[in-house]
Amino acid sequence: MLEGVNVALGVTGSIAAVKTVELAHELRRQGATVRGVMTGSAQGIIHPWAVEFATDNDVVTEITGSVEHVDLCGYDGWADVLLIAPATANTVGKIAGAVDDTPVTTCATTALGADTPVVIAPAMHEPMYDHPGVLEAIDTVADWGVEFVDPRIEEGKAKIASEEAIVCDVARAAGERSLAGKQIVITTGATSEAVDPVRVLTNRSSGKMGRAVAKACYARGADVTLVHGVVGPQPVTRDGIHPGGEIPYATVRSVESAAEMLETTREACADADTLVSAAAIGDYTVEGSDEKIRSGQELTLDLEPTPKLIDELRADHPELPIVGFKAETSGDEAAMIEQARQTLSRAGLAFVVANDASVMGADATKALFVHERDVARYEGTKAGLGGEIADSIAAIVGDE
Template sequence: MLEGINVALGVTGSIAAVKTVELAHELRRQGADVRGVMTGSAQGIIHPWAVEFATDNDIVTEITGSVEHVDLCGYDGWADVLLIAPATANTVGKIAGAVDDTPVTTCATTALGADTPVVIAPAMHEPMYDHPGVLEAIDTVADWGVEFVDPRIEEGKAKIASEEAIVCDVARAAGKGVLEDTHIVITSGATGESLDPVRVLTNRSSGKMGRAVAKACYARGADVTLVHGFVGPQPVTRDAALPDGELPYATVRPVESAAEMLEATREACSDADTLVSVAAISDYTVEERDEKIRSGQERSLELEPTPKLIDELRAAHPELPIVGFKAETSGDEAAMIEQARETLSRAGLAFVVANDASVMGADRTKALFVHEEDAARYEGTKAGLGGEIADSIAAIVGGAQSKYLD
C-alpha cells in the first residue's frame, strides 16, 4: 500500500510513543521508507535507538545547522508525507500557532509551508481531547488540509488509532487522489442462507479480496461503502468476521443472506460511481425452519435460485460501471475466460476478474483481467491485486492509465 513512499515519522511525548516501534515496522511492511523525528519528551518515553532500529535510518532529535527540517519536509524534501504519531495536545496546539520549539513542530511548520502532506494521530486523556482550545486547534489545522486519524475513545482516554487506520490515512494522504470525489460500492465476503436457527448454508470466502479492493480505493481518494457478508469457515488464525459500523477505510454495511446483500447494495448504489462485486454470493437459498432440525434422520434440501446481484443492479442502473468477479474450480484458464466473458456480456460489465476458487482464504492469488477481446494475467498478493483493480476503476471513471484496460 505504501510502496515507494517516504514517511517522516514524528514522535511526541505521549505514552502512546511506546507503540512507535511496531508502527514503524508496519509502515515498512507496507512498503514505506521511514525516518524518525523525536521531541525531547518522546525520548523520555522511548529511546531513540529503538526508533532508529525500527526505521533502519538515522533519527532527528534536534535541529542543527544541517537544517534537518528542510531536508525532510521542505520544497523537494525527502518526505512524501509527515506523520505525527502520537501527537499530544501540546503539539497540536503548537502546530496551529506555528510554534517551532521541537524538531517535530519545526518539521510540521516546514511541511505545511511546502505543501507536504501531513497526517496527525492524536493521543491524550479524553478531557484534554475535549478541551475547547484543543478542539479549536484541531479544526484550524484540519482546515489547512491536515488529515487527522481519529483516536479510539476508551477508558477515559483518546487512545492512538490502530496501525491499520494510520497506514490507510498515510496512503491516502500520499496518494494522487485519482478516485477523489467518487463513491465506490464493494461487496465482499460470503452470504449465509439459514437452514434453521442454528445452521447456515455458506461458502469458504474470507472477504480478504473485497477488503483489499476497498483499502486500495480509499488510498486513492474514494469514499467507500463495503457491503460485507459472512466470513466463511477459516482456521482461527485468520481474520474474524467484521463488526458493525466503520472500518478505517470504509463504511460497513454488514449483511447475512443473499437477499440482504442485494438490498443493501441497491441502497448503497443510489449515488455510486462504480460497483465492484467481489462477494461470493449464494446462488441458492432455502426455506428456513422455525426450529432446529433434529439429527439422526435423512433430510433433503429444496434449493431455490437467488437473483443475480449484478443483473439486478444493471437493470436498476444501466450506466453504472460494474466490475465483476468470477470464481471457477476447473483450473482451466481458457474455461475461466469463457465463463468470465459470458458474464461480462450478459451484464454489460466494465471487466471481470476471474480466478480459481482455491485462492479463497489465502493472502496470494492468481487472476485474469478479462475484457471482450483480451485477458491479462496477475499473480501476487491480494493487496496488490486490489491496487490494480483500483487503478483500473480510476481509468474508467477518471481517465487515468491502467495496464489492465485497453
Template sequence: MLEGVNVALGITGSIAAVKTVELAHELRRQGAEVRGVMTDSARGIVHPWAVEFATDDDVVTEITGGVEHVDLCGYDGWADVLLIAPATANTVGKIAGAVDDTPVTTCATTALGADTPVVIAPAMHEPMYDHPGVLEAIETVESWGVDFVDPRIEEGKAKIASEEAIVCAVARAAGDRPLAGEHVVVTSGATAEEVDPVRVLTNRSSGRMGRAVAKACYARGADVTLVHGVVGPRPVSREPALSGGDLPYADVREVETADDLLAATLEACEDADTLVSAAAIGDYTVETSPEKLRSGQDRTLDLEPTPKVIDEVRDRFPDLPIVGFKTETADDDGAMIEAARKTLDRVSLAFVVANDASVMGADRTRALLVHEGDAARYEGTKTGLGSEIAASVAAMLGDQASDG
C-alpha cells in the same frame, strides 16, 4: 500499500509513543521507508535507539546546522509525507500557531510551507481532546489540508488510532487520489442461507479480496461503502475499527443472506459512481425450518436460486459501471476467460476478475482481469490484486469523465 513512500515519523511526548516502534515496523512492512523525528518529551518515553532500530535509520532529536527539517520536509525534501504519531495537545496547538520549538513542530511548519502532506494521529486524555482550544486547533490545521486520524475514545482516553487506520491515512495522503470525489461500493465476504436455527448454507470466502479492493480505493481518494457478508462469529468488525464496526477505510454494512446483501447494495448504489461486486454470494437458498433438524436422519433439501445481485443492480442502475468477479473450478485460463466474457456481455460489465475457487480464503491469488478487448494475468497477494483493480477503476472513471 506504501511501496516507494518516504515517511518522516514525528514522535511527541504522549505515553502512546511506546507504540511507535511497532508502528514504524508496520509502515516498513507495507513498503515505506521511515525516518524518525523526536521531541525531548518523547525521548523520555521511548529511547531514540529503539526508533533507530525500528526505522533502520538515524533519528532526528535536534535541529542543527544540517537543517534537518528542510532536508526532510522542505522543497524537494526526502519525505513524501510527514506523519506525527502520537501527537499531543501541546503539539497540535503549536502547529496551529506556527510555533517551532521542537524538531517535530519545526518539521510540521516546514512541511506545511512546502506543501508536503501531513498526517496527524492525536493521543491524549479525553478531557484534553475535548478542550475547546484543542478542537479549534484541530479545525484550523485541518483547514490547511492536514489529515487527522481520529483517536479511539476508550476508558476516558483519546487513544492513538490503530496501525491500520494510520497506514491507510498515510497511503491516502501520499498518493495522487485519482478517485477523489468518487463513491465506490464494494461487496465482500460470504453470504449464508439459514437451514434451521443452527445450520446455514455458505461458502469458504473470507472477504479478504473485497476488503483489499476497498482499502486500495480509499487510498486513491474514494469514499467507500463496504457491504460485507458475515457468517457466524466472523464479523468484519473483528478487524481494528474506529467505532460502530466501521473500518478506517470504509463505511461498513454487515449482512448475512443474499437478499440482505442485495438490499444493502441497492441502497448503497443510489449515489454510487461504481460497484465492485467481490462478495461470494450464495447461489441457492432453502426453506428454513423453525426448529433444529434432528441428526441421524436422511434429509433432502430443496434448493431455490437466489437473485443475481449484479443483474438486479444493472436493472435498477443501467448506467452504473460494475466490476464483476467470476469464480471457476476449472484450472484453465481459456475456460475462465470464456466464462468471464459471458458474464461481461450479459450484464454489460466494465470488466470481470476471473479466479480459481482454490484461492478462496487464502492470502494469495491467481486471477485474470478480463476486459472487452483483452485479459491480463495477475499472480500475487490479494492486497496487490486489490491495488490493480482500484487502478483499473480509477482509469475507467477517468476515461468516462474525459468522454463526458
C-alpha cells in the same frame, strides 16, 4: 501500499510513543522509507536509539545548523509525507498556532508552508480530546488540508489509531488520489441462508479480496462503502476475520443473507460511481425453520435460486460501471475466460476478474482480467491485485 514513499515520522510525548517502533516497522513492511523526528518529551518515553533501530536511519532530536526541518519537509525536501504519531494535545495546539519550539512542530510548520502532506494521529486522555480548544485546533489544522487519523475512544482515553488505519491514511495522503471524490461500493465475504436458528448454508469466502480492493480504492482517494457478508468456514489459523474487528478504510454495512446483500447494495449504489461485486453470494436460499431441526431424521431441503446481484443492479443503473468476479473450479483457463465473458456480456460489465476457487481464504492469488477483447494475467498477493483493480477503475472513472 507505500512502495517508494519517504515518511518523516514525528514522535511526541504521549505514552502511545511506546508503539512507535512497531508503527515504524509496519510502515517499512508496506514499502516506506522512514526517518524519525522526536520531541524532548518523547525521548523521556522511548529512547531515540529504539526509533533509530526501527527506522534504520538517524533520528532528529534537535534542530541544528544543518536545518533538519528544511532538509526533511521543506521545498524539495526528503519527505513525501510528515506523519505525527502519536500527537499530543500540546503538539496539535502548537501546530495550529505556528509555534515552533520542538523538532516536530518545526517540521510541521515547514511542511505546511512547503505544501508537504501532513498526517496526524492524536493520542491523549479523552477529557483532553474533548477540550474546546483542542477540538478548535484540530478543526483549524484540518481546514489546512491536514489528515487526522481518528483515535479509538476506550477506557476514558483517546487511544492512538491502529497501525492499519495510520498506514492507510499515510498512503492516501502521499498518493496521487486518482479516485478522489469517487463513491465506490464493494461487496465482499460470503452470504448465509438460515436452515434453522442454528444451521446455515454458506460458502468458504473470507472476504479478503474485497477488503483488499476497498483498501486500495481508499488509498487512491475514494470514499468506500463495503457491504460485508459473513466469513465462511476457515481454519482457525487463517485470518478469516479482520484483525481487531475494525475496517478503517471504509464505511462498513454488515449483511448476512443474499437478500440483505442485494437490498443493502442497492441502497449504497444510489450515488455510486462504481460497483465492485467481489462477494461470494449464495446461488440458492431455503425457507428456514423457526425452530431447530432435530438431528437423526431424514431431511430434504427445497432450494430456490437467489437473484443475481449484478443483473439487478444493472437494471437499476444502466450506466453504472460494474466490476464482476467469477470463481471456477475446473482449472481450465479457456473455460474460465469463456464463463467470465458470458457474465461480462450478460450484465454489461466493465471487466471481470476470474480466478480459481482454490484461492478462497488465501493471501496469494492468480487471476485473469477479462475484457471483451483481451485478457491480462496477474499472480501475486491479493493486496497487489486490489491495487491493480483500483487502478483499472481509476482508468474508467477517474477523470469523469
